Amino acid sequence: MTCCVAASRKAVLLGLFFMGAVSIGTAGAAEAAWTASKCGAEPQAPAVKGGTVAQYNESVDRVTAYEKAARTYNACVAAQANREETAISQDATARISHVHAGSAAVQSHIAASFQALSASLAAAGRKLGHH
DSSP: HHHHHHHHHHHHHHHHHHHHHHHHHHHHHHSOOOOOOGSSSSSOOOOOOOHHHHHHHHHHHHHHHHHHHHHHHHHHHHHHHHHHHHHHHHHHHHHHHHHHHHHHHHHHHHHHHHHHHHHHHHHHHHTTTOO
């Protein structure tokens, strides 16, 4: 049984190591810019000690607790980021719509001017005998 518990704990630690290694690059970039102020402080990863079985078992317990806290924190960060990204997107959509409406009005005005000018030139041409 001790062998299976140790193997299970080792698998948990290896899984957490690989999960952490994959996210290190994105975490560094996120720290330099935006933060999720409503989520509190990011949980700190515990030190792993493996000098004795007791230290190892305590490390597994601390890592398991960290994993739970980190997942909760990550969910909060993702939710806050999604809310902020949605707000930014909606603002950008409104601003784009305003710009598009102004641009469309100018294009419509110019098209109407060209149409009126073409009609005037055609009428003047007919009056002067030009086809």
